[in-house]
Amino acid sequence: MPTLDRLAARGEVGRAAVIPPGMAPGSDVGNMSILGYDPGRYHTGRAPIEAAALGLKLRPDQVAYRCNLVTVGSDGTMVDFAGGHPSSDDAAEVVNALDAALGRGAGGEVEFHAGVQYRHIVVAPESWADAICFPPHDLTGKAAAMPRGPAALRLIELMDASRAIVGPSPLAANQVWLWGQGHQPRLPSFTSATGRTGALVTAVDLIRGLGVLTGMDVVEVPGATGWFDTDYEAKRDAALATLAAGADVFLLHVEATDEAGHAGNLDEKVKALEAWDARILDGLVEGLDALGPWRLLLLPDHPTPVALRTHTHDPVPYLLVDSAEDGPGGTYSEAATAGSTPVPGHEMLGRLLAR
Numbered sequence: 001m002p003t004l005d006r007l008a009a010r011g012e013v014g015r016a017a018v019i020p021p022g023m024a025p026g027s028d029v030g031n032m033s034i035l036g037y038d039p040g041r042y043h044t045g046r047a048p049i050e051a052a053a054l055g056l057k058l059r060p061d062q063v064a065y066r067c068n069l070v071t072v073g074s075d076g077t078m079v080d081f082a083g084g085h086p087s088s089d090d091a092a093e094v095v096n097a098l099d100a101a102l103g104r105g106a107g108g109e110v111e112f113h114a115g116v117q118y119r120h121i122v123v124a125p126e127s128w129a130d131a132i133c134f135p136p137h138d139l140t141g142k143a144a145a146m147p148r149g150p151a152a153l154r155l156i157e158l159m160d161a162s163r164a165i166v167g168p169s170p171l172a173a174n175q176v177w178l179w180g181q182g183h184q185p186r187l188p189s190f191t192s193a194t195g196r197t198g199a200l201v202t203a204v205d206l207i208r209g210l211g212v213l214t215g216m217d218v219v220e221v222p223g224a225t226g227w228f229d230t231d232y233e234a235k236r237d238a239a240l241a242t243l244a245a246g247a248d249v250f251l252l253h254v255e256a257t258d259e260a261g262h263a264g265n266l267d268e269k270v271k272a273l274e275a276w277d278a279r280i281l282d283g284l285v286e287g288l289d290a291l292g293p294w295r296l297l298l299l300p301d302h303p304t305p306v307a308l309r310t311h312t313h314d315p316v317p318y319l320l321v322d323s324a325e326d327g328p329g330g331t332y333s334e335a336a337t338a339g340s341t342p343v344p345g346h347e348m349l350g351r352l353l354a355r
């Protein structure tokens with residue numbers, strides 16, 4: 001990664017605690033930190049952020065649940081948290097049928113909203129919120145642990161009732177799974193919080209949702225897939241074009257490195273990192289130089305080690321570069337930054353913007 005090495009040699013490296021202690025190491029929490037919002041103060045759950053990405057506005061007396069289409073075995077094992085990865089169109093038909101039979105169409109208390117592939121949203125009265133729910137991707141191959149707590153019975157009833165609609169459908173999924181609930185977070189806009197305009201590009205709903213909730217300009221790039229085949233250059237060019245058009249801050253997110261970690265695929269992880277270097281950073285620096293003085297903050301929203309295939313809480317290495325002023329210099333890697341005291345993740349944006 002020669003471009004990264006060159007940038008690290010003239011910048012500042014360190015560690016950022018993007019996941020506050022006690023919080024789940026997800027992209028929702030990590031990216032909230034990166035955008036300068038303390039997740040300990042602002043994070044209300046994962047589902048309401050995804051609901052915002054779908055354009056849903058929750059009333060204060062409503063909560064959003066993430067509603068997966070899942071496959072549960074006859075012995076109660078979580079066979080597939082992604083329900084065979086249905087297409088969004090096929091899934092939407094089933095989700096609309098659920099809304100007709102168990103939601104708005106039946107005068108029910110809840111609303112089913114179709115999202116992307118196996119990932120959907122249920123909006124429920126806030127009396128449904130008080131439950132401990134288990135993310136289905138943490139249950140793969142294990143017993144499908146039911147929700148607990150005061151609202152658990154309602155959730156279990158709805159999940160059970162969904163089998164009559166999802167089971168006979170053409171999907172590999174056979175029921176819904178509810179989790180990740182919360183009220184809509186009250187995030188000050190990015191501009192009111194920073195005095196700067198912001199924009200972002202991502203293929204991930206959670207990050208798109210954070211953009212919507214903070215009033216950032218969410219730039220859509222056709223080739224952004226959230227997978228190994230994502231169009232790195234198109235994201236880089238979208239960043240440069242948006243900055244050239246006057247945006248002050250641009251968040252460029254790539255999911256491929258995370259997916260490679262989940263897949264336990266070392267080759268793809270290395271390829272994704274090298275693509276960052278050759279297909280984003282190299283041309284980005286050239287393009288930024290042409291626009292004038294710039295600063296760059298580079299960091300992951302959480303680790304996804306290939307060896308563990310899941311997210312961890314560990315602080316992540318960061319790189320901060322100022323085109324006009326050289327930093328102490330260093331090497332960007334976990335090993336090279338292991339000795340530095342982690343900075344709270346939500347303070348990094350302030351350091352990027354400090355004058």
Ligand SMILES: [Zn+2]
Pocket residue numbers: 258259262304311
């Ligand atoms: Zn991940």
